[in-house]
Amino acid sequence: MRRLPAVILLNILGIALFVSWYLPSHHGFWSRLDTAIFMFFNHIAANSHAYAVFLAVTNYRAFDITSLLAMGLLYLHYLLRTPPDRRYQLISLGIVMLLSALVLNQLGHLLPVSRPSPTLFFQNEDGVVRVSQFSRIPTKDASMDSFPGDHGMMLMIFAAYMLRYFGGRAFACGMAIVVLFSLPRVMIGAHWFSDIAVGSLSVVLVGLSWWLMTDASDKAVSWFNQRLPGVRDRRYQ
Template identity: 70%
Template sequence: MQRLPAIIALNLAGVVLFFSWYLPPDHGFWFTIDSSIFLHFNRLMTQSHAFALFLAVTNYRAFDAIALLFMGAMYFYYYHRSGREERYRMLSIGIVMLLSAVVLNQLGHLLPVSHPSPTLFFENDPRVARVSQFVDIPTKDASADSFPGDHGMMLMIFAVYMWRYFGRRAFIGGLAILMVFSLPRLMIGAHWFTDIAVGSLSVLLVGLSWWLLTDACDKLVNRINHLLPGARINRFQ
């Protein structure tokens, strides 16, 4: 297997990344980074009602649909540029991508970690406030167990799949979507920075490397593509 050294390197990187956060008391230097990011944005929120409103809106559950629209629009761009047979294959890739997201998300929650979000961790800190104190909009600003970040993981998976099947430019577009739609969760305190940068990323480095750098993913894509009724009809025309 030509890509085995790369797969092993990515697995080691994922394991080292996770344990660099998991093993040190109070998560070591990662906690300094985490708390600094949260307290910075929390302070900005208490100083600006407009910023508090922005955070409430961008973390409202319905706002997640906008992220889906952006991902769908980007995927449709490549779908529209493809030929007829390739379009059926893209449908199969999309199905496999969703299956990967579900499986990796479930595996991520098997990690021996229970980590409340910053808003709950600093709940009794007089410096800290929650968006609900300033804006009367139901929004996600807390989580009893925020590690790893589900939302960030889904966006990461999309970006990596775009890279694998559509190239570097598609990957850059996927990264832009990841940054834009994961940042509000960090700013409002529903997630720590490490929920995504350590939790989500370490799961993907281990899980997706064996899936996307071998022929396993392509085999499943081809199998699903073979089963799609439209693809079968097209092959016999």
């Protein structure tokens, strides 16, 4: 495979990233960084009801629709720019992207890690607040098992597909979506920073590299494309 060296390099980076967090006692410098980030945002929430309400709204389950809408609009932009005879191929690509995201998310949760979110870990500390209680809005501000960040992983997978099939500009837009919609989970304390920066990213680097940097994804797109009705050109090019 032409891209095998790059695939191996990404696997090494992903494994090294995970090991840098997993092996050190109490997760080493990642723990200090996680704590500092959580305490910074939680202190602001404790002293600003308006900010707490903002966090509650941006982490409300229904607000997740906005991230889906953002990804959908970006994908629609490229779909509409594609010649009509190739649009079925992008529909097949969308199916493959969704299925690979679901599979990779399940595999990510097989990692030998289970830990509560910072809101639960620090819930007995003086000055620490739960945004759902402080704002009285039933929002997602805690998780009994927050590693890896599944929401952030889904967003990263979307960005990786944008890079693979649509290029650098699409990837930049995809990464903006990653930051914009994963950061609120960290700010409210539903996830540690390392849940996303280590957990989500390491899984994507290892798992998705074998899928997107080989011909596996192209073959899957072609397989689905052959089974969509009304398709003439059945190969992804």
